[in-house]
Amino acid sequence: MTEANHAERTRPQRAEDQRDILDIVGLTVALPGRTGTGTTVLHGVDLRLKPGGIHGLAGESGSGKTMTGLAVMGLLPPGARARGRVLLDGEDLLSLSAHELGAVRGRVVSMVFQDPSTCLHPMLTIGHQLTDHLRHHLKIGRKEARGRAADLLGRVRIPSPAEALSRYPHEFSGGMRQRVAIAAALACEPKVVIADEPTTGLDVTIQAGVLRLLRGLCDELGLAILLVTHDLGVMSAIADEVSVLKHGRVVESGPRARVLTAPRHGYTRSLLEALPGRTAT
Amino acid sequence: MTFVLTNLVPGDPATANLGEQASSDPAAVAEYRRQHGLDQPLPIQYARYLEDLARGDLGQSQQSHQPVLTDLRAAVPATMELAALAILLSLLVGVASGVVSALHRNRLGDHVLRVLSLLFVSMPTFWLALVAFYVFFDQLGWAAGSGRLDPGVTAPANVTGLYTVDAVLAGQWFTFWNAVSHLILPALVLTAHTVGLLTRFTRSAVLEVLSQDYVRSARAKGLPERTVLVHYVLRGALVPVITVAGLAFGALLSGTVLVESIFAWPGLGGYAFRSATTFDLPAVMGVGLVIGTIYLFVNLAVDVLYGVIDPRARVQ
Structure with missing residues (x-):
């Protein structure tokens, strides 16, 4: 814990003077258990995200990475309880009503999920899934929404975007679907995107393309990304800051270069050593 | 065959x-x-x-001493009127209660609906028909009696053979309401089994879809819960529901055999029952042929609907 506190004080060089767009303070999440007492999956997690920055959240399966993302989105499983504060641009998301949260979700903060083959509805066109929240949040007409959706598809480099709108997810490859999912997350120009394992299951060359795309969007739009991944290789490629989660606790946090080259915590070292044939950059 | x-x-x-x-x-x-x-x-x-x-000749019925085709022409519309109303009611009530049940999973409403649907599925149709006839006609006098119309009411001019539709076409509103009052009880009896079936299958289909990633993604986009339910959840649950509805229609047709006999409904089921018990072979074969054809068309309709609902099922 002392290491984590120390790391927090170590401000990254990037965007020094900017205010945090997302500030997670002491986030504790308990899932309902069979016995009724419940299991605590996150213990006082602290995370900060700057506009235009990518904060990587690393850790092995079950360490609570995805739960952190879901807690920010207010999408925890039924019965789960979250304590602490999740400040998005100064507003505590945990204190919002379901209705108020609906107005933030997809609009100010959105999420890209792990598996692009299951997170798009197989029976609805790409156009439908790219425009329904656009129209809902921005109160714009169908035609305008489709125009914006086509622009978005172009931005994530989907060939012939206008035609792609009337096609269905199964007509696209895995990498393309992930780009569509990213486009859907970006549609309402959110300030924060939570990307949960966005490149897992894609092959390496496509991975690199998706990562470049995310980095580019941050630089171009001032978007902040919370990048959840177990892959430190991915992390080292694009993250500005890195936090390492173990059993629901942040064990190490700081600028990427520092955490990945000179890890202070044994767990981070063991994660790095687990990388096959890779040395930390 | x-x-x-x-x-x-x-x-x-x-x-x-x-x-x-x-x-x-x-x-x-x-x-x-x-x-x-x-x-x-x-x-x-x-x-x-x-x-x-x-040549379109199905032989002569040994009971009615009429060509089987003539008998069937009279019987098929009677049954279709009954079966169409029953499947429509089943879909309306069954799908709605299945969705409600799934959304209230493991709460009171869900338990009540599950017990009711189990009851409806397991009640023998002939028994239900007898009880319903006794209670609602004999004792309470709420329902109209047997047959398609009251004695003395003449059938409307034959256009489709469906009395309700023909009565409307002829502008005979009294006949229309009379036909409807005769339809309701047997249709409700036929509905019981299929409603139970559809409730249970819709519930499990909706629960299955609710756990899908694409529903979570839809919520993550901040869509209102109603939009998520209508566009994402129901759309996804439609394929299994349509499949079961097709099967339920088959079960419903076999249910008409006993229900029509009990309600003296001059339809295909009653005709099948009479001709089978009297070894009226041409009539039995005729009924078999018609039922087979209806099944074929229902399955075809289900397959076509798959393509409409699910783009992955479309033939390129």
């Missing part, structure tokens, strides 16, 4: 149709068999049957 099955049934149409005295007279039996071609070997009977079938 229907030909083989009907001829495999142990039983002699001659003895069944001639009456007790005549059937003990060998000469009369032989004459009956000769008249109906039953003295010929089966392959020849079959060839004749096919030849007649190709």
